[in-house]
Amino acid sequence: MKKIMNEPNQIVTEMLDGFVAAKPGKVKRIPDTTVVTRKDSPIQNKVGIVSGGGSGHEPAHAGYIGKGMLDAAVAGEVFTSPTPDQVLEAIKAVDGGAGVLLVIKNYTGDVMNFDMAAELAEAEGIDVAQVVVNDDVAIDDVDGRRGVAGTVFVHKIAGAKAEAGASLEEVKNAAEKVIANVRSMGVALSPCVMPASGKPSFELGDDEMEVGIGIHGEPGTERKTLGTADEIAVELTNHILEDLPEAEEIAVMVNGMGATPEMELNLVNRKVQEILQEKGVKTYKTFVGEYMTSLEMAGCSVTLLNLDDELKELLDSPSDAPALRV
Amino acid sequence: MKKIMNEPNQIVTEMLDGFVAAKPGKVKRIPDTTVVTRKDSPIQNKVGIVSGGGSGHEPAHAGYIGKGMLDAAVAGEVFTSPTPDQVLEAIKAVDGGAGVLLVIKNYTGDVMNFDMAAELAEAEGIDVAQVVVNDDVAIDDVDGRRGVAGTVFVHKIAGAKAEAGASLEEVKNAAEKVIANVRSMGVALSPCVMPASGKPSFELGDDEMEVGIGIHGEPGTERKTLGTADEIAVELTNHILEDLPEAEEIAVMVNGMGATPEMELNLVNRKVQEILQEKGVKTYKTFVGEYMTSLEMAGCSVTLLNLDDELKELLDSPSDAPALRV
Numbered sequence: 001m002k003k004i005m006n007e008p009n010q011i012v013t014e015m016l017d018g019f020v021a022a023k024p025g026k027v028k029r030i031p032d033t034t035v036v037t038r039k040d041s042p043i044q045n046k047v048g049i050v051s052g053g054g055s056g057h058e059p060a061h062a063g064y065i066g067k068g069m070l071d072a073a074v075a076g077e078v079f080t081s082p083t084p085d086q087v088l089e090a091i092k093a094v095d096g097g098a099g100v101l102l103v104i105k106n107y108t109g110d111v112m113n114f115d116m117a118a119e120l121a122e123a124e125g126i127d128v129a130q131v132v133v134n135d136d137v138a139i140d141d142v143d144g145r146r147g148v149a150g151t152v153f154v155h156k157i158a159g160a161k162a163e164a165g166a167s168l169e170e171v172k173n174a175a176e177k178v179i180a181n182v183r184s185m186g187v188a189l190s191p192c193v194m195p196a197s198g199k200p201s202f203e204l205g206d207d208e209m210e211v212g213i214g215i216h217g218e219p220g221t222e223r224k225t226l227g228t229a230d231e232i233a234v235e236l237t238n239h240i241l242e243d244l245p246e247a248e249e250i251a252v253m254v255n256g257m258g259a260t261p262e263m264e265l266n267l268v269n270r271k272v273q274e275i276l277q278e279k280g281v282k283t284y285k286t287f288v289g290e291y292m293t294s295l296e297m298a299g300c301s302v303t304l305l306n307l308d309d310e311l312k313e314l315l316d317s318p319s320d321a322p323a324l325r326v
Numbered sequence: 327m328k329k330i331m332n333e334p335n336q337i338v339t340e341m342l343d344g345f346v347a348a349k350p351g352k353v354k355r356i357p358d359t360t361v362v363t364r365k366d367s368p369i370q371n372k373v374g375i376v377s378g379g380g381s382g383h384e385p386a387h388a389g390y391i392g393k394g395m396l397d398a399a400v401a402g403e404v405f406t407s408p409t410p411d412q413v414l415e416a417i418k419a420v421d422g423g424a425g426v427l428l429v430i431k432n433y434t435g436d437v438m439n440f441d442m443a444a445e446l447a448e449a450e451g452i453d454v455a456q457v458v459v460n461d462d463v464a465i466d467d468v469d470g471r472r473g474v475a476g477t478v479f480v481h482k483i484a485g486a487k488a489e490a491g492a493s494l495e496e497v498k499n500a501a502e503k504v505i506a507n508v509r510s511m512g513v514a515l516s517p518c519v520m521p522a523s524g525k526p527s528f529e530l531g532d533d534e535m536e537v538g539i540g541i542h543g544e545p546g547t548e549r550k551t552l553g554t555a556d557e558i559a560v561e562l563t564n565h566i567l568e569d570l571p572e573a574e575e576i577a578v579m580v581n582g583m584g585a586t587p588e589m590e591l592n593l594v595n596r597k598v599q600e601i602l603q604e605k606g607v608k609t610y611k612t613f614v615g616e617y618m619t620s621l622e623m624a625g626c627s628v629t630l631l632n633l634d635d636e637l638k639e640l641l642d643s644p645s646d647a648p649a650l651r652v
Contacts, residue, residue: 002515002532004590004626006554014555015589018596022580022612058588059615189328206328228332229340254348259585261621262384263341264330270344286348289385290616295587296624300330325648 008195037072047162048094051103063323069159081109087117099127099168105147106134138212149292150182160314186301233271236302247306258293334521363398373488374420377429389649395485407435413443425453425494431473432460464538475618476508486640512627559597562628573632584619
């Protein structure tokens with residue numbers, strides 16, 4: 001499989017340079033790090049929001065940097081957690097005296113390295129709070145659930161709360177509320193290819209799909225015969241609804257895994273909305289596009305977020321993060 | 327190759343339903359047509375902007391419907407021009423008495439069908455103007471140049487001009503100014519697959535790329551050994567600059583063809599910006615993402631638009647079109 005790239009071992013640093021070169025008025029890269037922040041960071045007396053993780057999930061995470069969303073994103077190597085020293089650089093870069101919230105996806109490496117960075121930052125006198133996103137219902141064991149596309153809703157809500165001037169504890173509480181109310185599940189029609197190895201992450205037949213995939217090219221929890229768009233929507237949505245607390249109003253995200261045409265995402269969305277309508281659940285807002293990808297994997301995930309008045313207001317508040325298509 | 331779909335012959339209508347279901351407060355579908363318009367259409371005394379073409383280019387064209395951009399998009403079957411009666415429906419739906427501009431991509435079928443629709447609309451007393459976008463410099467003969475990603479800039483500028491209250495002639499002039507100043511060129515690393523046939527549009531070796539592709543899965547004007555990101559950026563940018571009138575300030579679009587990870591688009595953007603800087607051309611604004619695709623083709627295009635003060639102001643004016651990531 002083919003990629004547009006130069007040296008594989010330079011891919012992350014070159015990607016970050018290319019990203020910043022596109023938005024020089026909005027973002028900056030902290031020299032000699034893999035940290036990108038808002039151009040106006042640190043913002044005095046605003047809680048800073050830091051997220052990140054391995055690369056390969058673009059537009060996550062740097063695409064969510066902007067007013068009302070992230071203050072900084074830390075990029076690791078492809079599908080590899082950033083190191084604690086890089087996360088620490090991000091924390092220091094966005095600390096404006098009101099503390100910093102780390103939005104972490106539930107992977108062992110990320111949790112460990114972000115936690116270590118938090119300790120180092122606290123030792124330097126910075127207040128740090130952490131939340132761990134675990135929205136992937138493909139894994140039955142809640143402790144083992146991965147953070148996937150639902151993370152984008154955490155960025156949005158926490159970012160909006162911080163922008164509104166809330167305290168670190170209030171911002172953390174809003175993020176925790178999202179985490180308690182968001183669930184995702186995905187399917188893959190194709191693997192992805194690590195830039196360094198050039199090898200597909202798994203093999204899949206022409207009539208097969210992987211159900212319950214994560215965002216690191218890993219196989220899913222089950223391999224099935226490729227379903228129609230409607231069947232895929234039913235499978236993902238029903239699985240999520242079984243796990244999600246009942247709600248009257250929700251936000252929907254139909255997320256492409258990297259190589260899926262938007263046409264196909266719209267087909268899935270069509271059926272997801274039908275299912276929700278039949279069940280009497282009202283959709284407040286829908287997001288269709290590529291928000292949290294896995295390199296060039298073909299497939300999609302569905303994310304549902306239960307909303308209350310506070311979350312609706314925070315979801316609606318403006319943000320200029322480039323990847324937040326609304 | 328695999329797709330998430332139901333019946334191939336229902337793919338366009340289901341896609342449109344899925345699109346509208348995601349944004350019910352912003353857009354509506356004209357019943358029994360493939361026309362999607364702003365929810366508040368027609369807007370009295372504002373010039374209406376209609377674009378469209380074959381499906382398979384998502385987020386084009388419906389994703390550009392919104393305040394300050396398109397009033398309506400007409401979808402044909404995949405890679406097939408919409409029929410004149412459908413275009414006529416769009417014109418009628420958005421006519422608020424100030425006339426309607428058709429933004430047409432330079433393909434024989436589109437030009438013919440939109441023109442026929444314009445005649446039918448004029449017979450019904452609606453003022454219609456037309457512009458034809460031909461930004462693809464891969465074709466030497468200017469008359470034969472296809473309309474590709476540069477069309478998005480025409481949507482943006484014409485839409486902003488119309489939103490500001492300009493007359494049909496003024497809106498057309500602004501669109502023509504973009505067309506005179508915009509150039510694009512693309513490469514493909516893979517073909518795409520028509521939903522009905524399931525067959526790839528061409529075959530390409532593991533170490534090959536097609537240079538000078540359009541957006542309908544056709545092969546390029548030249549087949550070459552797969553280059554690095556830098557080599558691809560140099561090839562596309564230099565080819566464009568040879569053709570583009572000299573300018574001091576430009577807008578850049580690095581567009582994914584459907585299956586290209588954003589990581590790779592950022593690598594290309596990095597080098598495009600380097601080249602422009604070396605040549606002393608100032609980048610005013612950059613767009614990186616999927617704007618005008620060719621189903622699940624892997625590859626990218628580069629678009630450069632020369633700017634003057636009027637175009638800068640119109641490019642900057644706000645729009646809520648969902649696919650306009652800025």
